[in-house]
Amino acid sequence: MPSTYDKDKPWDTEDIDKWTVKPFKREDNVAGHFTDESSFSCLFPKYREQYLKGAWPIVKSACSKHGIEAFLDLIEGSMTVKTTRKTYDPAAILNARDLIKLLARSVPAPQALKIFEDEVACDVIKIRSLVGNKERFVKRRQRLLGPNGSTLKALELLTECYILVQGNTVCTMGGYKGLKSLRRIVEDTMANIHPIYALKELMIRKELANNPELKDESWDRFLPNFKKRSLAKRRVPHKVTDKTKKVYTPFPPPQAKSKVDLQIESGEFFLSKQAKERRTREDRDEKMKEKMEAKKHERLEAYVAPVEESEKKKKKRKRESGESKGEEKKKSKQEDGEGKEKKKKKRKSDVADEDD
Template identity: 75%
Template sequence: MPSTYKKDKPWDTDDIDKWKEEAFTPDQNAGGTFSEESSFATLFPKYREIYLKQSWPMITRVLEKHGIACTLDLVEGSMTVKTTRKTFDPAAILNARDLIKLLARSVPSPQAVKIMEDGVACDVIKIRGLVRNKERFVKRRQRILGPNGSTLKALELLTQTYILVQGNTVSVMGAYKSLKEVRRVIEDCMANIHPIYHIKELMIKRELAKDPELKNENWDRFLPHFKKRNLSKRRKPFKVVDKAKKVYTPFPPEREKSKVDLQIESGEFFLNKQAKERAGRERREENMRAKMEERRKRREEAFVAPGEGGAGEVKAKKRRKEPKADGEEAG
């Protein structure tokens, strides 16, 4: 029998994407309705209540297309999704679970409903437990945003994802490969590696992917390798101790005397209550007398008579003025 694999295939052209996954339709669900009901619920914060109440009709319409029922409980503060007899796609309930999770993390409704599309996934990264100190955590979380949100915008453009930094979590939506890249950038940022290094690396990868010759080669020689340098180490200590002058002694330094030890040495410790009060009163009076004497001396300094040289200078000035006055009268 002649071989047929070398025959021309006019239907097989280069513009066909052989890896494309077709959308799942109700006709492909050969099993029929599900035997059991699956449901997921999540809580949402109080400040999201008004927004969710306004956008819930739109969310209900989107989920109805996939046969998913949803409930908003404002009393309990929870959202619930569950399968119905109209549900035909088994993965729809998992996408609906991710949808309510994103809505609880302050993702806008028009953006959150895109999770129901094929090829779109989400990842909620918990960043609070990665840094112990709160002030350090706030600084490193701000690095993800950058000045006026420029760093976050650059990450979104390079990875083709949607990123929202809210509280103690970072919500990411996009393709699976892009989610891994963004998670690596976020975790490294919390480990004190600035996102600008990853942005530079992603930009180089983006340009290399456009080159058909380098598309399938190893890119390690093109990627930057940043050395970790700790600049906080001092080459010279603040206080240099000359060990040659210091004599070594095996005995520890003498312990400083406490307040009780000093009272025992002076004998004040053994006095009774009245004697202690009398001694304290005498001490205060003695200090008061010393201060009064010091103030008296300071006041008397203003009444000290000037020396003889000062009086002679005043008389000389008067004598100089007198001839001038006689001349004026004569004139």
Template identity: 70%
Template structure:
């Protein structure tokens, strides 16, 4: 059979977008209705019941366009979607499954309905099992949000995805490329890598993508290389061990005495039960008496009069009188000298 690779193709023009995905219409389904019914169900928390009841008419209208039936069971607390004889798109039931998953994860209904469009996918990332310590988990989850949600907003703008941090999961909606970036950022954040590093990298990639000359080149030289740095201040240990050189002995240190050994040495082990109780009672009374004595001394300190140094006050008064007398004598002698000079 001759090759048709180099044959002219008059229908293949430059204005055709080969990557465009056309909408799936009812006439494209040549096989007709499905042979079997497919269904998916998911549970939702109790606090979502009131909101889902209000938003269910919108969800029903959106799924009817694709020929999908949906039921809301408030008794069991579940949502179910299933195919009908009007369903023509095989992928519609998978989109409906993602829709009820997002609704159960507290995504608003007008936002969750966008999952039914082509080119929009969702990813629910479980983050609770990545960090064991609860306090550490809460801090790292807060890093995804940032101060007043600024980090989350930056991620949404750079990845073109809708992100919702709820409980132990992160729900994301958007294009496939953006979802891949969101998962990488969230997983690294739970592994103690701050999202700001990824945000800087995404911003640089966004600017580099605008330059057509760099399309076929490696961008590694433009991207920041963040290395782990050891801080200059080392953590000081709570218990400082003595690191002075000790004499080497081949024998191990003596074993510490147990409570029973110490009781045998003191003779308390051989006492009767009543004698032990009496001894413990005496110890408690002695400790109580010593504490009461300390408290009494502290209370008496407030009523102790300060020492008065009367002798020092008398000396100070005498010195003041002497200085005053000397000043008066000096002033009178100066007046006499002035009179003599005038005469």
């Protein structure tokens, strides 16, 4: 039998937009109220108590518009939402559940109430379990925020979603497409991939989406291809293990001595409390003395006298200086003799003139 799935339907006309999400109104619920009551509750931290107490009237009135009843228990520290006989939208209780979850995660009430809109969804991403080390986790979470929150702001603008990084979670609100890309970016950041690469890709995609000519073409040639750098070319590994063959022994290695065992061996374990304190004090004083002496030596280095020359070098210098002095004396003597001879010649010429 030939397939008939691609035949034209009489009700499928061109003026119908299949992608528009129509709002669910009270008139659409023909069956009436629900047979069973559904409820959700969520705990909130102590520091959110004052804020929720002030913002609860707004939350309660917004829930009542959709036929949802909301309760705030300050003694137990919990929020509860449940359906009533006035509830007409089956998805309203799920939106109310997401609302109390967002309020508990420090999302402001005006922003959290947007969850009741049809085109807005939320996603709470748990990031603490993605990184084992606490210091590394804090660094990567800060990388997601960026300097003065610039990276977070750029992500909000490009994905058109609201993002809040609070504690061990990241709360996001917006369209489904933006939430999907945000979850990928957050998980990649926690896996040590910088968010700047994702930002560059999002910017290019946004530019290409505005171009109607490239709507039906592949965007692979425009998107950047960041090559992953591997450490395969490193010649010497960081941890060099000893691969020499050792003699096989069926016995396990000796157990490492504990702190108490080492204290028993040194005799420190049997000392009294006062003796231990005295010993620690003495050790501290010795370390202080060593540091003080080292600093004293550093200060005195500036006042150390220059190294004197040896006697041989001194004699050499004297000889050199003596030879130079003798040469100077000879030159001066020669100059004096020449001057005397000139004077004698002058006198003789003067005497001869007088005789004439």
